[in-house]
Amino acid sequence: MGKGEHTRQAILDEAFSLASCVGVSGLSIGILAERTKMSKSGLFAHFGSKEELQLAVLREAQQRFAEVVLRPAFRQPRGLGRLRAVVVNWLDWTREANLPGGCVINAAAAEFDDQPGPLRDEVRRGLTALRRALVETVAKAVEAGELRAETDTEQFAFEMEGIYQVTQQSRRLLNDPDADRRALVAFDRLVRDYAVPTEKE
Amino acid sequence: MGKGEHTRQAILDEAFSLASCVGVSGLSIGILAERTKMSKSGLFAHFGSKEELQLAVLREAQQRFAEVVLRPAFRQPRGLGRLRAVVVNWLDWTREANLPGGCVINAAAAEFDDQPGPLRDEVRRGLTALRRALVETVAKAVEAGELRAETDTEQFAFEMEGIYQVTQQSRRLLNDPDADRRALVAFDRLVRDYAVPTEKE
DNA sequence: GAATTTATAGAACGATCGTTCGTTTATGTC
């Protein structure tokens, strides 16, 4: 059981970075076969259907995200430090993972948000998991006494995602060189507003 | 020169709402002909190429956005009131315009952000114009003395866009019923942080 | 109402799509 898995992963790698550019629904088996120097049918056999290939790409994206963004950040002790590590890793995970064309999951979210089916379900699953991870990380910062006890953790995570999305768009489409800086400014403002009050001035 | 323009607009209307669901690159002349009860070639003749049709859809989107979001808001006197009107109109412009599948422009931004060509240029043009309109509206609120003089207007607009994007995603994909409320919470926090200080408490 | 321009239809093109099938080549096992 060695060879099969190996080439399957190679295909998936290529599909992953291709999807980053043309979107998950823009994937084409013909083009993918060309890039991997395989026959269409040989490649196809690894997945059984195009949809299954697309699903595999989405799952791959989630897994890499967890590896590249969440896992390293979670080595930090819980609290604002960890939260900030998530943000920093998140902001350039498209560089870290092989994503020449930007975040696959967010692109897929826009593609499938109103097309019912397994693909949308998978995207939803991924983004829900992300949201939950963010909420938890924020909650840990509350527990650690670094954010106010009455912090609305869902609201906090919601706003973090907004910062991420606009940063991606500004950087990629508008070529805004200040995007990352602005993202951190926004994040710091978010933290400041929910931080425990220190002393009056 | 009556009939031609009329059917062209009818096609565009259909293409607009279709693109809202399947994306601008997901548009198909065959399906569009079916929906408008025209022949493929008859429909095609109005645009000359698929790309021209897609461009027309993007321009249509920009125009409707200006009509539905910006124009009504600009009837308010300049300042925070107008700014808030922009946000409110913006948040549900997908309901106001015929956009069953969400904001065409933002979806297109994710589709084309790394595919050079006229389509990406058009998306960029639209989003740049939007950004500029936002910055100006914020600047007017500064002039009106409602936001601090040292307000970073670009930063403000940047964060507004983030709020919009995450709201769309939360509402559409995650079916979050609180999305709109959270958007307003985030916006109010934004305003509060940049508002002119009233009195110490 | 005839003439002329404009709009639409119909059929066909080559290309590509995802998928199926039968065959051949490579791999792993005894």
Next chain:
DNA sequence: GACATAAACGAACGATCGTTCTATAAATTC
């Protein structure tokens, strides 16, 4: 090394894609 299994190929399928061409129908102009 023979055998069984798995992996990859090549050719072809029907469907759909965007596009082109020619002919008919409708609208506009005189």
